[in-house]
Amino acid sequence: MQKHILVIPGDGIGPEVTTWGKAVLEKIAANFGHEFTFDEALMGHAGIEAIGNPLPDETLEKAKASDAILFGAIGHIKYDNDPSAKVRPEQGLLKIRKELGLYANLRPIMLFDELLDASSLKPEILKGTDILFFRELTGDVYFGEKKRSEDRNTASDLMIYSRYEVERIAIKAYEAAMLRGKKLCSVDKANVLESSRLWREVVQDIAKQYPEVETEHMFIDNAAMQLVKNPKKFDVVLTANLFGDILTDEASQIAGSMGMLASASIGDGTGFFEPIHGSAHDIAGQDKANPLASILSVALMLEISFGLKDEAKAITDAIDKTLKDGYRTGDIADANTDKTKILGTKAMGQKVLS
Amino acid sequence: MQKHILVIPGDGIGPEVTTWGKAVLEKIAANFGHEFTFDEALMGHAGIEAIGNPLPDETLEKAKASDAILFGAIGHIKYDNDPSAKVRPEQGLLKIRKELGLYANLRPIMLFDELLDASSLKPEILKGTDILFFRELTGDVYFGEKKRSEDRNTASDLMIYSRYEVERIAIKAYEAAMLRGKKLCSVDKANVLESSRLWREVVQDIAKQYPEVETEHMFIDNAAMQLVKNPKKFDVVLTANLFGDILTDEASQIAGSMGMLASASIGDGTGFFEPIHGSAHDIAGQDKANPLASILSVALMLEISFGLKDEAKAITDAIDKTLKDGYRTGDIADANTDKTKILGTKAMGQKVLS
Numbered sequence: 067m068q069k070h071i072l073v074i075p076g077d078g079i080g081p082e083v084t085t086w087g088k089a090v091l092e093k094i095a096a097n098f099g100h101e102f103t104f105d106e107a108l109m110g111h112a113g114i115e116a117i118g119n120p121l122p123d124e125t126l127e128k129a130k131a132s133d134a135i136l137f138g139a140i141g142h143i144k145y146d147n148d149p150s151a152k153v154r155p156e157q158g159l160l161k162i163r164k165e166l167g168l169y170a171n172l173r174p175i176m177l178f179d180e181l182l183d184a185s186s187l188k189p190e191i192l193k194g195t196d197i198l199f200f201r202e203l204t205g206d207v208y209f210g211e212k213k214r215s216e217d218r219n220t221a222s223d224l225m226i227y228s229r230y231e232v233e234r235i236a237i238k239a240y241e242a243a244m245l246r247g248k249k250l251c252s253v254d255k256a257n258v259l260e261s262s263r264l265w266r267e268v269v270q271d272i273a274k275q276y277p278e279v280e281t282e283h284m285f286i287d288n289a290a291m292q293l294v295k296n297p298k299k300f301d302v303v304l305t306a307n308l309f310g311d312i313l314t315d316e317a318s319q320i321a322g323s324m325g326m327l328a329s330a331s332i333g334d335g336t337g338f339f340e341p342i343h344g345s346a347h348d349i350a351g352q353d354k355a356n357p358l359a360s361i362l363s364v365a366l367m368l369e370i371s372f373g374l375k376d377e378a379k380a381i382t383d384a385i386d387k388t389l390k391d392g393y394r395t396g397d398i399a400d401a402n403t404d405k406t407k408i409l410g411t412k413a414m415g416q417k418v419l420s
Numbered sequence: 421m422q423k424h425i426l427v428i429p430g431d432g433i434g435p436e437v438t439t440w441g442k443a444v445l446e447k448i449a450a451n452f453g454h455e456f457t458f459d460e461a462l463m464g465h466a467g468i469e470a471i472g473n474p475l476p477d478e479t480l481e482k483a484k485a486s487d488a489i490l491f492g493a494i495g496h497i498k499y500d501n502d503p504s505a506k507v508r509p510e511q512g513l514l515k516i517r518k519e520l521g522l523y524a525n526l527r528p529i530m531l532f533d534e535l536l537d538a539s540s541l542k543p544e545i546l547k548g549t550d551i552l553f554f555r556e557l558t559g560d561v562y563f564g565e566k567k568r569s570e571d572r573n574t575a576s577d578l579m580i581y582s583r584y585e586v587e588r589i590a591i592k593a594y595e596a597a598m599l600r601g602k603k604l605c606s607v608d609k610a611n612v613l614e615s616s617r618l619w620r621e622v623v624q625d626i627a628k629q630y631p632e633v634e635t636e637h638m639f640i641d642n643a644a645m646q647l648v649k650n651p652k653k654f655d656v657v658l659t660a661n662l663f664g665d666i667l668t669d670e671a672s673q674i675a676g677s678m679g680m681l682a683s684a685s686i687g688d689g690t691g692f693f694e695p696i697h698g699s700a701h702d703i704a705g706q707d708k709a710n711p712l713a714s715i716l717s718v719a720l721m722l723e724i725s726f727g728l729k730d731e732a733k734a735i736t737d738a739i740d741k742t743l744k745d746g747y748r749t750g751d752i753a754d755a756n757t758d759k760t761k762i763l764g765t766k767a768m769g770q771k772v773l774s
């Protein structure tokens with residue numbers, strides 16, 4: 067198979083972790099006889115630094131011309147503490163999601179048995195958890211009109227959804243539920259929000275086409291609670307952009323660490339694969355970042371964009387073995403970890419490769 | 421002390437639990453020589469059933485005329501699954517919050533040592549957790565303009581904040597932080613939302629007046645994660661209406677159960693005290709509800725609205741003793757609970773009273 071992959075390292079620990087995602091892709095190509103070609107492009111703070119644009123035109127062109135995109139992370143502390151900055155790294159990520167029509171963000175909560183103890187949740191609560199989140203990614207209050215009054219004393223964002231936006235992601239989520247446990251939980255705040263009431267109406271309509279799937283509607287506050295109380299009860303979770311952002315970060319604690327979670331953004335064209343962790347500037351450049359989420363993002367790419375299931379499995383197996391052998395990065399180590407087996411980014415990447 | 425208290429039982433398990441809150445108030449009055457008079461009023465589904473209005477005028481008048489309000493719960497499954505209903509129970513609660521100017525909702529996350537094992541989080545993660553949430557309660561996407569297009573295919577809610585709304589709650593939160601651990605974490609999504617950028621600007625301004633307080637700004641997704649990962653790191657948490665709704669429900673798992681958490685809503689006039697749990701229709705009328713959150717709401721009322729610290733402490737001491745004696749309602753029982761000590765609502769209420 068011939069594929070062209072664009073790597074966008076981005077900010078913070080992004081470059082460190084995508085290095086290993088790319089290395090794994092090269093190894094897979096060699097072992098399975100594929101031909102993967104690569105290009106690289108700038109986004110986020112890196113784009114602002116280089117040419118003053120968080121999403122350079124060149125990056126967008128390269129993105130559209132590629133078969134899949136491997137992305138690192140975005141954001142910089144400098145902008146976080148300056149709420150009045152006009153140009154922000156995150157604009158690059160939001161714009162590329164919109165431009166590529168990446169309306170569905172899939173976030174599987176995978177649980178490696180070896181990491182059961184790394185979580186703050188009790189192992190018996192976690193064991194058996196297997197959740198697939200469908201987060202809507204190109205609508206909601208993220209993209210609704212933003213306003214600031216002239217005196218700068220009032221600010222607003224429009225939380226808005228249209229029927230077709232909810233329909234297309236609901237269909238993807240139901241299709242996935244049919245291939246899994248046939249349970250779907252749609253999360254909204256329909257007791258307060260009009261946009262959530264539309265969301266619920268549409269999901270109720272789509273649900274009729276999937277009578278085999280058991281549908282539940284849950285308010286976001288309750289969902290945030292249930293996810294900690296009893297994560298096993300969830301199978302597919304379908305939700306809006308903002309609620310999905312919050313719930314999936316929360317759910318990362320189920321997998322032991324954000325450093326273990328990958329995501330796939332899909333839609334009209336090229337797929338986009340990234341860890342769910344952020345740019346983590348506090349540890350950037352220190353060889354401390356966990357490269358496993360980036361490597362797992364590559365597994366998602368192979369499976370979802372290229373249909374290469376065996377290749378994807380080879381990767382998760384390699385990670386499984388590395389963890390079984392006792393190797394950990396700092397974020398997933400616990401009191402029982404053999405101190406000599408706590409690895410940096412590079413050493414962990416090497417272990418998985420070998 | 422002479423005080424007039426309005427009891428609004430509301431929906432679902434509301435009537436069952438407020439009965440015990442009121443009984444405790446009567447006992448406190450008798451033991452400490454106060455004179456508490458009571459009145460009762462309708463709200464929510466109860467108001468709709470009686471006169472077609474989730475907040476009858478009479479209820480609002482009585483509320484304004486009282487020294488404090490003890491509220492039960494709101495909501496009915498009938499409306500949850502009917503997103504097109506015009507009149508909804510929750511409108512009553514939102515309207516009374518607005519009409520009484522209850523802009524600050526205080527939700528203390530109290531941890532009874534006896535309940536450490538009832539949580540899904542590991543005891544060593546929980547131990548020592550003591551968080552006081554300040555949730556803004558009369559602004560945000562809850563009260564911004566709601567729209568539905570004529571063809572009903574597009575729906576929106578305006579997420580909006582003004583400077584003074586953020587200022588007044590920020591000041592309350594900083595004042596509280598000064599009396600506690602002198603740490604304040606403000607939660608927003610300033611990397612995406614304009615209303616959050618205003619929120620952050622204002623909190624940064626107010627922070628300057630409290631140089632002794634260590635201020636941290638955190639994105640909501642990260643906060644939802646940190647709360648599960650390391651709840652001990654939080655002292656005072658200040659956040660907007662929607663984010664506060666989500667985070668406090670999530671945090672209820674820290675206290676073992678939603679059935680243990682009380683909240684105080686304060687602002688321009690009469691204070692409003694309620695459990696953070698909902699109407700729980702699935703167990704309503706079955707003598708299964710945990711009355712402790714309602715009883716703890718009463719403790720908050722005595723302390724915050726009436727300044728009666730000893731009386732409030734008498735209540736938490738009584739709950740402490742009841743738990744130490746091994747008594748539990750179903751929601752806070754665990755594998756080690758003596759089965760004969762699992763009580764219904766009434767028996768638990770009686771135990772605390774005695």
Ligand SMILES: CC(C)[C@H](C(=O)O)[C@@H](O)C(=O)O
Nearest residue numbers: 140141156159311611612641
């Ligand atoms: C960086 C930020 C804009 C982004 C988001 O909120 O979508 C991130 O948190 C994510 O979840 O991908």
Ligand SMILES: CC(C)[C@H](C(=O)O)[C@@H](O)C(=O)O
Nearest residue numbers: 257258287494495510513665
């Ligand atoms: C019932 C509902 C409107 C309410 C809210 O979202 O504010 C509840 O969840 C709460 O937290 O008090």
